[in-house]
Amino acid sequence: MTAPLFQRLALIGFGLIGGSIARGARLQGLAGEIVATARSAGSRARVAELGVVDRVVETNAEAVKDADLVILCIPVGACGEAAQEIAAHLAPGAIVSDVGSVKAAVVKAMAEHLPPNVHFVPAHPVAGTENSGPDSGFAELFINRWCILTPPEGTNADATDKLGAFWRGLGANVEIMTPEHHDKVLAVTSHLPHLIAYTIVSTAQELEGVTSSEVLKFSAGGFRDFTRIAASDPTMWRDVFLNNKDAVLEMLGEFQEDLSKLTRAIRRGDGEALFDHFTRTRAIRRGIVEIGQDEAAADFGRKHPQLGKTAAE
Numbered sequence: 001m002t003a004p005l006f007q008r009l010a011l012i013g014f015g016l017i018g019g020s021i022a023r024g025a026r027l028q029g030l031a032g033e034i035v036a037t038a039r040s041a042g043s044r045a046r047v048a049e050l051g052v053v054d055r056v057v058e059t060n061a062e063a064v065k066d067a068d069l070v071i072l073c074i075p076v077g078a079c080g081e082a083a084q085e086i087a088a089h090l091a092p093g094a095i096v097s098d099v100g101s102v103k104a105a106v107v108k109a110m111a112e113h114l115p116p117n118v119h120f121v122p123a124h125p126v127a128g129t130e131n132s133g134p135d136s137g138f139a140e141l142f143i144n145r146w147c148i149l150t151p152p153e154g155t156n157a158d159a160t161d162k163l164g165a166f167w168r169g170l171g172a173n174v175e176i177m178t179p180e181h182h183d184k185v186l187a188v189t190s191h192l193p194h195l196i197a198y199t200i201v202s203t204a205q206e207l208e209g210v211t212s213s214e215v216l217k218f219s220a221g222g223f224r225d226f227t228r229i230a231a232s233d234p235t236m237w238r239d240v241f242l243n244n245k246d247a248v249l250e251m252l253g254e255f256q257e258d259l260s261k262l263t264r265a266i267r268r269g270d271g272e273a274l275f276d277h278f279t280r281t282r283a284i285r286r287g288i289v290e291i292g293q294d295e296a297a298a299d300f301g302r303k304h305p306q307l308g309k310t311a312a313e
């Protein structure tokens with residue numbers, strides 16, 4: 001058996017992402033010991049009951065003691081304060097990371113508290129569901145998904161490589177970019193779509209003359225998908241929009257312009273404009289599916305049969 005990448009992994013926060021990391025890391029033997037903490041006594045009791053970590057402790061400070069990898073798995077708005085809490089208790093040489101959906105603001109909020117003798121390598125696994133809490137995680141979540149690392153300038157390359165190896169061990173493909181670029185890309189590929197889902201579901205709910213039971217009863221595929229996304233955790237998404245304000249507002253501006261063009265085409269009965277637009281978007285979708293991940297997922301499945309199902313199935 002090969003030695004685990006890390007001797008002690010500390011997870012601060014144990015919801016969908018923390019719980020999925022714990023389950024995947026345990027299955028793949030990526031850490032000698034996994035220590036977890038959660039804010040409420042109820043959550044900690046549940047984490048202990050689940051039996052997917054070695055120890056559950058009460059405080060963030062206790063969790064990071066002697067850990068060589070610390071991952072904050074909490075809402076982005078809470079990361080600065082958590083970094084402040086753990087700073088004095090981190091082991092020299094430890095890698096400190098997070099999983100936040102926004103990077104620039106989180107990197108800034110955490111970096112100002114972390115001591116110079118640790119390696120700060122921020123990360124964002126671009127994989128998730130609308131569910132949250134200790135029971136929602138699963139070991140296969142990251143298989144064949146991207147994990148974006150955004151190391152600040154001057155970060156130790158070995159630390160970045162080692163965290164990359166950890167995420168690859170969980171099944172992810174790893175890419176490196178600046179926090180600012182990350183926030184721009186994710187604003188259009190993830191944050192804006194969530195905002196649209198949150199909007200359209202409440203628009204449908206508040207319609208006069210259409211009952212909510214009719215909306216549910218006649219939900220065709222598109223609307224059902226929106227309701228899934230709009231069921232995502234309110235705290236998490238409040239923090240995303242508060243912390244990626246500029247990039248989201250920029251993308252929202254672009255989106256509103258495009259929406260105005262389609263609105264005009266509908267009002268004028270301009271079928272050609274609508275047809276052209278839909279033809280272009282269909283090609284984009286087909287491109288995404290083609291680049292798709294079936295081959296890599298199958299490859300991962302061959303390498304890690306114990307993880308069972310692959311993302312492509």
Ligand SMILES: NC(=O)C1=CN([C@@H]2O[C@H](COP(=O)(O)OP(=O)(O)OC[C@H]3O[C@@H](n4cnc5c(N)ncnc54)[C@H](O)[C@@H]3O)[C@@H](O)[C@H]2O)C=CC1
Binds near residue numbers: 013
């Ligand atoms: N849910 C998703 O699909 C994805 C989420 N993320 C990021 O992962 C992070 C965690 O999200 P989830 O695991 O989905 O959330 P979750 O709601 O399932 O779990 C959050 C955990 O953080 C704790 N927590 C909440 N507020 C806190 C605070 N103020 N201080 C300390 N702990 C606090 C909760 O008790 C819980 O243990 C977020 O930063 C989110 O942006 C990243 C990729 C996907």
Ligand SMILES: O=C(O)C(=O)Cc1ccc(O)cc1
Binds near residue numbers: 101125126127128229
């Ligand atoms: O559930 C879905 O479809 C998601 O989009 C999950 C998700 C949410 C937030 C992220 O930062 C990354 C992935």
